[in-house]
Amino acid sequence: xxxxxxxxxxxxxxxxxxxxxxxxxxxxxxxxxxxxxxxxxxxxxxxxxxxxxxxxxxxxxxxxxxxxxxxxxxxxxxxxxxxxxxxxxxxxxxxxxxx
Amino acid sequence: xxxxxxxxxxxxxxxxxxxxxxxxxxxxxxxxxxxxxxxxxxxxxxxxxxxxxxxxxxxxxxxxxxxxxxxxxxxxxxxxxxxxxxxxxxxxxxxxxxxxxxxxxxxxxxxxxxxxxxxxxxxxxxxxxxxxxxxxxxxxxxxxxxxxxxxxxxxxxxxxxxxxxxxxxxxxxxxxxxxxxxxxxxxxxxxxxxxxxxxxxxxxxxxxxxxxxxxxxxxxxxxxxxxxxxxxxxxxxxxxxxxxxxxxxxxxxxxxxxxxxxxxxxxxxxxxxxxxxxxxxxxxxxxxxxxxxxxxxxxxxxxxxxxxxxxxxxxxxxxxxxxxxxxxxxxxxxxxxxxxxxxxxxxxxxxxxxxxxxxxxxxxxxxxxxxxxxxxxxxxxxxxxxxxxxxxxxxxxxxxxxxxxxxxxxxxxxxxxxxxxxxxxxxxxxxxxxxxxxxxxxxxxxxxxxxxxxxxxxxxxxxxxxxxxxxxxxxxxxxxxxxxxxxxxxxxxxxxxxxxxxxxxxxxxx
Numbered sequence: 001x002x003x004x005x006x007x008x009x010x011x012x013x014x015x016x017x018x019x020x021x022x023x024x025x026x027x028x029x030x031x032x033x034x035x036x037x038x039x040x041x042x043x044x045x046x047x048x049x050x051x052x053x054x055x056x057x058x059x060x061x062x063x064x065x066x067x068x069x070x071x072x073x074x075x076x077x078x079x080x081x082x083x084x085x086x087x088x089x090x091x092x093x094x095x096x097x098x099x
Numbered sequence: 100x101x102x103x104x105x106x107x108x109x110x111x112x113x114x115x116x117x118x119x120x121x122x123x124x125x126x127x128x129x130x131x132x133x134x135x136x137x138x139x140x141x142x143x144x145x146x147x148x149x150x151x152x153x154x155x156x157x158x159x160x161x162x163x164x165x166x167x168x169x170x171x172x173x174x175x176x177x178x179x180x181x182x183x184x185x186x187x188x189x190x191x192x193x194x195x196x197x198x199x200x201x202x203x204x205x206x207x208x209x210x211x212x213x214x215x216x217x218x219x220x221x222x223x224x225x226x227x228x229x230x231x232x233x234x235x236x237x238x239x240x241x242x243x244x245x246x247x248x249x250x251x252x253x254x255x256x257x258x259x260x261x262x263x264x265x266x267x268x269x270x271x272x273x274x275x276x277x278x279x280x281x282x283x284x285x286x287x288x289x290x291x292x293x294x295x296x297x298x299x300x301x302x303x304x305x306x307x308x309x310x311x312x313x314x315x316x317x318x319x320x321x322x323x324x325x326x327x328x329x330x331x332x333x334x335x336x337x338x339x340x341x342x343x344x345x346x347x348x349x350x351x352x353x354x355x356x357x358x359x360x361x362x363x364x365x366x367x368x369x370x371x372x373x374x375x376x377x378x379x380x381x382x383x384x385x386x387x388x389x390x391x392x393x394x395x396x397x398x399x400x401x402x403x404x405x406x407x408x409x410x411x412x413x414x415x416x417x418x419x420x421x422x423x424x425x426x427x428x429x430x431x432x433x434x435x436x437x438x439x440x441x442x443x444x445x446x447x448x449x450x451x452x453x454x455x456x457x458x459x460x461x462x463x464x465x466x467x468x469x470x471x472x473x474x475x476x477x478x479x480x481x482x483x484x485x486x487x488x489x490x491x492x493x494x495x496x497x498x499x500x501x502x503x504x505x506x507x508x509x510x511x512x513x514x515x516x517x518x519x520x521x522x523x524x525x526x527x528x529x530x531x532x533x534x535x536x537x538x539x540x541x542x543x544x545x546x547x548x549x550x551x552x553x554x555x556x557x558x559x560x561x562x563x564x565x566x567x568x569x570x571x572x573x574x575x576x577x578x579x580x581x582x583x584x585x586x587x588x589x590x591x592x593x594x595x596x597x598x599x600x601x602x603x604x605x606x607x608x609x
Contacts, residue, residue, distance in 0.1 A: 003480075008476065010242075011480050011483070012476065014483065015434060015438075015472075015475045015476060015479040016438075016441075016460050016463050016469075017463050017464050017465075018457075018460035018464040019472070027473060030534055030535070034477065034534075037228075037422060037539075038426075041424070041494065041497060042424050044493075044496075046493060046496035046497065049500060050496070051496050052495050052499035052502060053495060054346065055316075056301060056302050056348060056548070056551060056576075057518050058503075059575075059576040059577070062233070063276070065345050069592055072342070075568075078340055078446075083197070083198045083199050085447070092443050094443055094458070095455045098426040
């Protein structure tokens with residue numbers, strides 16, 4: 001079951017990417033070539049196999065670690081906003097979203 | 100002094116500094132000059148000479164006050180995925196052009212000035228190193244700032260994604276560098292450039308301040324000229340970071356140089372690895388590996404036998420499946436991690452757009468290169484409704500089976516050995532139009548990455564066209580010390596790791 005150009009457009013939309021037609025066509029070929037080799041996974045019987053999300057699980061129990069719910073970071077707004085594309089008065093500027 | 104300074108490794112330079120044969124300021128100046136003379140290699144993305152020299156002066160003053168931290172005054176350089184306060188951090192991407200982090204990554208702080216009550220090792224930052232964009236690639240040709248070149252042959256790739264780190268090491272621009280390894284990004288460039296690198300167990304080093312690619316795989320590690328130097332750096336880099344990286348392991352840092360010179364318990368000085376069982380996965384040593392690489396690997400293994408090790412055949416039957424499993428899991432995590440680049444808080448914003456959605460789409464497609472967009476699309480697809488179980492979950496199940504295969508293999512051996520990559524370094528541009536070919540070349544490094552195991556690349560000789568070959572050593576979880584010991588004993592008996600490219604190759608480029 002190969003992907004179509006429509007699928008690529010849908011994925012690009014979900015991923016917030018703007019692909020022009022030649023790029024989308026090139027990506028389509030490359031994605032389908034990749035998913036050809038993914039097919040070999042189907043032949044593997046994984047019934048009852050627990051998905052492995054955290055590699056440390058293999059050798060020790062992994063507990064979710066929580067730190068105390070207290071403020072630890074100093075205010076660094078200016079340093080953090082120094083790399084922002086558009087700020088004014090300490091606020092990030094974006095195109096109007098509410099009319 | 101300065102003429103041979105760049106030939107010193109970390110241990111040697113630290114000793115010269117300690118004995119006041121050279122100051123950190125002199126070493127830093129000499130290396131900065133060498134870096135500038137080798138700009139054509141493309142190894143460095145950013146220098147801040149004032150900041151480097153200020154750190155060097157501070158190190159010299161600390162030494163004058165009688166302080167002795169392990170790397171005090173030794174210049175090192177960081178892969179550009181580690182954020183640094185005094186140098187820009189781009190991760191090799193146009194998206195982050197000019198980005199300035201307000202803080203240093205934990206690994207950077209621990210190697211340098213220290214943080215959070217952790218005493219720093221005192222190293223001086225020489226600059227930031229080129230890499231594939233967001234660490235996605237195996238040739239360093241996915242960098243938005245141009246390729247890094249292999250000092251052994253400047254028409255070849257240095258490997259990737261930590262290509263600048265490995266190239267800088269091979270060209271003797273720095274005594275050591277940091278790298279990151281998600282699917283082989285420390286081991287493969289180290290192999291291609293004839294230097295030594297170690298990817299620790301997943302979670303050994305804090306990921307805080309590493310620009311994220313695939314969070315369940317990303318791991319920091321050193322690239323240096325010898326296993327000893329790697330041990331020196333790793334001792335400073337490793338250790339828990341409980342408040343800043345929820346996946347950092349709760350295991351104290353070790354002094355990885357301890358016992359490196361000693362034979363194994365019960366072994367003799369002549370056969371220091373007596374009793375060590377090295378497993379050879381038959382799947383790593385078959386037709387998929389080119390003959391020149393196999394020949395170098397086999398003669399390195401024969402050296403391990405002379406040192407007393409025993410070679411045993413083992414099986415990693417799902418090696419082939421590591422490719423689809425990795426290239427589903429890593430892009431899935433990448434598509435999520437990279438969703439933060441929206442052109443609002445930091446990063447590239449398109450000059451023209453109609454509305455918010457258009458701003459996101461244009462900013463991201465202008466800011467990300469082709470390989471990054473490809474992986475975002477793959478990740479978006481495998482996480483999307485209706486495909487999650489068939490792809491993402493299935494890949495995670497296969498990931499567990501691959502990890503279990505390693506656990507079984509380690510019942511018969513103490514370490515696993517094989518090639519790092521199926522070939523020596525390829526020509527720049529060779530795999531540019533064929534991303535799948537590049538993915539397939541990751542076959543020997545991906546399995547250990549998926550299992551979270553520590554792995555090393557150790558220079559093991561030369562293959563086709565006189566290009567370096569790396570021997571991969573893989574250890575059980577947390578067995579970095581065992582890996583470094585075996586590699587160090589091998590390097591006491593061989594001199595592959597001391598070979599440097601002929602000077603004329605470099606000056607032709609410079």
